[in-house]
Amino acid sequence: DTTTLAEWLLNPHHHGEALLECVGRVIRTFHAGGVDHADLNVRNILVNADDQAVYLVDFDRSTYRPGHRVNGDKNIRRLERSVQKLNLSLPGINAGTAWAAIMRGYHGAS
Numbered sequence: 001d002t003t004t005l006a007e008w009l010l011n012p013h014h015h016g017e018a019l020l021e022c023v024g025r026v027i028r029t030f031h032a033g034g035v036d037h038a039d040l041n042v043r044n045i046l047v048n049a050d051d052q053a054v055y056l057v058d059f060d061r062s063t064y065r066p067g068h069r070v071n072g073d074k075n076i077r078r079l080e081r082s083v084q085k086l087n088l089s090l091p092g093i094n095a096g097t098a099w100a101a102i103m104r105g106y107h108g109a110s
Helices: 005-011 016-033 071-083 094-107
Strands: 045-048 055-057
Touching: 005 045, 016 045, 016 055, 016 071, 016 094, 071 094
Parallel strands: none
Antiparallel strands: 045 055
16 A cells, blocks of 8 residues: 555554665655656655555656756755654654665665
């Protein structure tokens, strides 16, 4: 079943940080491919924990420049604020650990 990243993060029965690292890798791939997602947040990322699938949605204000790597700093800061707003306080995960896992995937350290 596919759910938003927000719903997955708020579920106390999620399955660790591997999926969050996948989220980071997918975002890195989009940036490397020239996609600048104008509204990157936890509700515009769909995940399927069963097969570690990650989908970005809501591209209506996004830009695509084939062959040009996107400086994703603005996207990343927006997503970080979105994660922080969830105010996670579940056993084993909080906003800091979730964000660290996403960044490990984004920077290729997973």
